Amino acid sequence: MPLVSAEQLTDFSSRLYRATGAPPDIADYVAETLVRANLTGHDSHGVLRHEAYLRQVKGGVIQPAMRPRIKHRHGAIAVIDCRWGYGQIGARYGMAQLRGLAREHGVAAVALANCNHVGRLGEYAAWLADEALVGLVMVGCPGTQVAPWGGREPATGTNPMAWGVPTGRGPMVLDYATSIVAAGKMHVYSDRGEPIPEGWVLDSEGQPTRDPDKLFEGGMLLPFGSYKGYGLNLMMALIPVLLAGTLPSGAKGAEAHVNPTLMLALSIEHFGELEDFMALADELRENAHRIRPAEGQALVLLPGEPEERVTRQRQREGIPLPQRTWEILQGLADEWGVESLVVDR
Numbered sequence: 269m270p271l272v273s274a275e276q277l278t279d280f281s282s283r284l285y286r287a288t289g290a291p292p293d294i295a296d297y298v299a300e301t302l303v304r305a306n307l308t309g310h311d312s313h314g315v316l317r318h319e320a321y322l323r324q325v326k327g328g329v330i331q332p333a334m335r336p337r338i339k340h341r342h343g344a345i346a347v348i349d350c351r352w353g354y355g356q357i358g359a360r361y362g363m364a365q366l367r368g369l370a371r372e373h374g375v376a377a378v379a380l381a382n383c384n385h386v387g388r389l390g391e392y393a394a395w396l397a398d399e400a401l402v403g404l405v406m407v408g409c410p411g412t413q414v415a416p417w418g419g420r421e422p423a424t425g426t427n428p429m430a431w432g433v434p435t436g437r438g439p440m441v442l443d444y445a446t447s448i449v450a451a452g453k454m455h456v457y458s459d460r461g462e463p464i465p466e467g468w469v470l471d472s473e474g475q476p477t478r479d480p481d482k483l484f485e486g487g488m489l490l491p492f493g494s495y496k497g498y499g500l501n502l503m504m505a506l507i508p509v510l511l512a513g514t515l516p517s518g519a520k521g522a523e524a525h526v527n528p529t530l531m532l533a534l535s536i537e538h539f540g541e542l543e544d545f546m547a548l549a550d551e552l553r554e555n556a557h558r559i560r561p562a563e564g565q566a567l568v569l570l571p572g573e574p575e576e577r578v579t580r581q582r583q584r585e586g587i588p589l590p591q592r593t594w595e596i597l598q599g600l601a602d603e604w605g606v607e608s609l610v611v612d613r
């Protein structure tokens with residue numbers, strides 16, 4: 269598998285986004301966030317997304333140079349009109365607004381309307397935690413890819429959420445889809461030519477399958493955590509969608525990647541001492557590491573720790589790109605008149 273450094277991949281990705289007509293700061297940020305997803309091991313939300321984003325640019329779904337603006341503000345609440353620019357740019361603007369409102373009021377909420385795919389939610393939860401805030405980011409995806417608990421037809425999107433809290437050793441981030449895993453993981457397995465684990469996907473007939481492509485042939489993901497995960501999936505399908513004022517039918521075209529988003533923040537310093545909060549979080553981490561691991565496990569980890577480990581490894585060794593992803597990126601370079609990506613190893 270080709271290995272590419274994060275720097276090279278970011279530089280290549282930014283050149284691609286500049287070729288779409290995005291100003292340099294927009295192209296750089298979209299590229300950086302996607303490559304950071306690869307660095308954390310979430311390849312489903314990394315450069316694999318270039319193909320879909322660039323198709324959406326061609327289809328008029330993404331307006332590459334568009335910048336968000338405030339639709340309205342009321343007290344500690346702001347609704348941002350992302351104007352169908354890159355979703356990451358709407359999210360970046362939303363976070364900055366949220367930080368200001370949370371520092372002023374102690375608690376704040378920002379909804380992102382008319383927002384394209386924002387990528388990996390942990391990106392934003394970590395940023396908020398770095399700002400001494402407890403952050404919660406929720407997305408309601410309008411696609412129908414997830415079967416309800418007890419059902420055999422896809423009814424909702426993968427509807428992810430991410431929490432970020434500050435600790436003495438950096439943000440602790442819990443970030444996942446409320447389906448058993450993100451739908452993008454099927455693309456990753458398909459690109460690697462590998463079967464998916466059991467219990468993820470049912471085919472169009474409602475039968476269990478380990479073929480990742482069956483999801484995109486009328487199949488469905490299961491919710492995580494049986495009826496509890498299903499309930500959470502449903503809440504994510506409702507709350508961000510309604511508060512961002514973007515009903516699923518408002519999505520442009522048939523693309524199911526729009527991301528009505530709700531971001532919440534609590535300013536810890538409005539409640540008490542930040543140091544006390546972080547000390548407790550650090551104690552939790554140390555306690556977890558002292559717990560006797562289950563058979564086959566080396567260590568009990570906290571949310572976010574698997575990503576920290578993969579990041580250190582990929583910074584050292586490079587980001588592996590499956591052959592199919594590699595070929596797609598080279599095809600996009602040709603299509604958009606951008607110099608090809610050079611492989612490190």
Ligand code: NAD
Pocket residue numbers: 310312313385386387388389390407409426427428429430441442443444445446447448449450451453527568569570571572573574575
């Ligand atoms: P996942 O199933 O890989 O779970 C990841 C979470 O579980 C992380 O918080 C991780 O730290 C934690 N975790 C994993 N192993 C652990 C362990 N051994 N101990 C403790 N914690 C552990 O994630 P997913 O559901 O496949 O989602 C992947 C990404 O896809 C996320 O970043 C999510 O934001 C993104 N996503 C985005 C959209 C969108 O529309 N923008 C939609 C769905 C998913």
